Amino acid sequence: MNEKQRIESQQATANPSDKKSEKDYSKYFERVITAPSLKEAKRRGKEDVQYHHDFSIPEEFRGMGEGRKFYIRTYGCQMNEHDTEVMAGIFEALGYEPTDTTEDANVILLNTCAIRENAENKVFGELGHLKALKKENPDLLLGVCGCMSQEESVVNKILKTYHHVDMIFGTHNIHRLPHILNEAYLSKEMVVEVWSKEGDVIENLPKVRRGNIKAWVNIMYGCDKFCTYCIVPFTRGKERSRRPEEIIQEVRHLAAQGYQEVTLLGQNVNAYGKDFEDIKYGLGDLMDELRKIDIPRIRFTTSHPRDFDDHLIEVLAKGGNLMNHIHLPVQSGSTDVLKIMARKYTREQYLELVRKIKAAIPDVTLTTDIIVGYPNETEEQFEETMSLYREVGYETAYTFIYSPREGTPAAKMVDNVPLEVKKERLQRLNNLVNELSAQAMKKYEGQIVEVLVDGESKNNPDVLAGYTTKNKLVNFKGPKTAIGKIVKVKITEAKTWSLNGEMVEELEAAEVK
Ligand code: 5AD
Ligand code: SF4
Numbered sequence: 001m002n003e004k005q006r007i008e009s010q011q012a013t014a015n016p017s018d019k020k021s022e023k024d025y026s027k028y029f030e031r032v033i034t035a036p037s038l039k040e041a042k043r044r045g046k047e048d049v050q051y052h053h054d055f056s057i058p059e060e061f062r063g064m065g066e067g068r069k070f071y072i073r074t075y076g077c078q079m080n081e082h083d084t085e086v087m088a089g090i091f092e093a094l095g096y097e098p099t100d101t102t103e104d105a106n107v108i109l110l111n112t113c114a115i116r117e118n119a120e121n122k123v124f125g126e127l128g129h130l131k132a133l134k135k136e137n138p139d140l141l142l143g144v145c146g147c148m149s150q151e152e153s154v155v156n157k158i159l160k161t162y163h164h165v166d167m168i169f170g171t172h173n174i175h176r177l178p179h180i181l182n183e184a185y186l187s188k189e190m191v192v193e194v195w196s197k198e199g200d201v202i203e204n205l206p207k208v209r210r211g212n213i214k215a216w217v218n219i220m221y222g223c224d225k226f227c228t229y230c231i232v233p234f235t236r237g238k239e240r241s242r243r244p245e246e247i248i249q250e251v252r253h254l255a256a257q258g259y260q261e262v263t264l265l266g267q268n269v270n271a272y273g274k275d276f277e278d279i280k281y282g283l284g285d286l287m288d289e290l291r292k293i294d295i296p297r298i299r300f301t302t303s304h305p306r307d308f309d310d311h312l313i314e315v316l317a318k319g320g321n322l323m324n325h326i327h328l329p330v331q332s333g334s335t336d337v338l339k340i341m342a343r344k345y346t347r348e349q350y351l352e353l354v355r356k357i358k359a360a361i362p363d364v365t366l367t368t369d370i371i372v373g374y375p376n377e378t379e380e381q382f383e384e385t386m387s388l389y390r391e392v393g394y395e396t397a398y399t400f401i402y403s404p405r406e407g408t409p410a411a412k413m414v415d416n417v418p419l420e421v422k423k424e425r426l427q428r429l430n431n432l433v434n435e436l437s438a439q440a441m442k443k444y445e446g447q448i449v450e451v452l453v454d455g456e457s458k459n460n461p462d463v464l465a466g467y468t469t470k471n472k473l474v475n476f477k478g479p480k481t482a483i484g485k486i487v488k489v490k491i492t493e494a495k496t497w498s499l500n501g502e503m504v505e506e507l508e509a510a511e512v513k
Pocket of ligand 2: 078080112146231
């Protein structure tokens with residue numbers, strides 16, 4: 001499919017003239033190029049993924065950004081952070097300059113997250129704040145992109161109540177940014193271009209990476225798991241893997257540029273390669289190739305326990321530049337709740353996977369994501385989550401109260417758990433997370449760890465900060481020349497969420513003097 005056919009097919013499948021959208025958007029019809037439809041987003045087509053290398057800035061848009069500045073605020077996960085890097089690349093290719101302040105910007109984008117209601121509320125709050133700026137500067141373009149723009153209800157709400165927004169575009173429309181900006185400048189009406197069905201894979205989009213020490217590398221897009229609580233399969237489309245040779249080349253290139261760490265990204269990285277028709281190739285195969293590249297650290301996120309296979313464990317056990325930290329979201333410790341969540345594993349199967357990982361990689365660190373207060377979760381089921389947490393011995397976790405997402409199966413479930421009970425369970429779980437985290441951190445005291453130095457600490461420019469192989473934050477005194485390098489640090493004090501230490505080389509030098 002070429003670009004024109006792709007656009008036509010998207011418009012044919014997710015056009016405001018389809019029944020649902022017509023009802024929602026008729027009032028704003030002239031403004032809407034393509035509107036989102038969750039129903040459409042749910043469909044999984046059989047057609048092959050097409051790979052494109054033909055992205056370029058159309059002649060007529062070159063220089064569009066001259067004398068103009070852009071500002072992007074990013075919410076949500078690393079995938080969004082990385083999308084922001086791509087959009088920054090497109091802006092700069094159009095001649096725009098970046099700016100750190102909204103007051104200075106000619107274009108402001110909010111790259112949004114839809115995972116929980118409070119993530120969305122933050123964005124609506126920010127849109128409210130930006131109204132004053134837009135009033136002062138009517139030439140300012142204000143755009144909403146990312147996961148929230150894939151939701152019909154959000155687009156409706158913006159159309160109805162946030163008239164100062166100039167453009168809304170979806171996660172599959174990022175490469176269309178030059179066209180969307182052009183449209184917004186010309187029409188001065190709100191421009192909405194959201195394809196509900198995933199696009200193909202476009203390989204040669206420009207990127208401006210944040211920093212030159214650590215880099216994100218997409219290995220796949222989308223998710224086909226449809227956990228009953230989750231909006232991601234709707235906002236990010238079906239699973240599409242990048243070809244291994246493209247990923248390997250990108251990582252090699254990053255290594256040659258001096259990057260010290262790459263994090264491979266995907267909503268469910270363990271499903272990598274499942275969509276290839278011509279080769280049998282999974283995440284284990286990819287990691288086995290990547291580990292041979294001369295780059296000090298390789299990580300990946302996020303894993304789904306269901307697809308975490310033995311070959312991957314075997315490869316990770318080879319160590320080297322493959323980091324000994326695995327983020328393995330469990331969501332619940334109760335088999336019954338897992339079933340309602342459609343996670344497709346039981347408590348026992350998860351524990352068996354953990355056992356295999358620990359047997360193969362004895363010094364592995366595990367972290368997880370947990371949702372409490374799922375519809376109708378009982379006290380006993382919650383207690384099973386608490387006991388699993390202890391049994392696995394996670395070093396830390398991200399914990400959330402279940403948040404209903406419109407269009408997902410869980411949002412339709414009748415829920416008999418009062419919010420107060422959910423809050424109290426979260427508190428109990430967080431107490432356990434803090435207790436185990438503090439215990440895990442305490443063990444580092446007196447140890448010498450390897451730290452990749454990111455830069456100055458956020459709170460104190462006299463202190464450097466970086467991360468261990470297990471992704472623990474370390475603050476320590478050291479020379480600025482250490483930034484971007486991996487140094488040895490002796491841990492002197494453990495806090496709940498970070499470690500303090502002293503750089504070993506510097507200590508030795510001081511002793512010699
Ligand atoms: N409510 C609460 N938490 C959620 N997550 C995903 N969807 C929801 C939801 N509807 C959590 C899961 C996931 C993490 C990224 O966010 O724990 O792993
Ligand atoms: Fe949020 Fe998920 Fe979208 Fe990331 S992919 S921004 S976590 S909704």
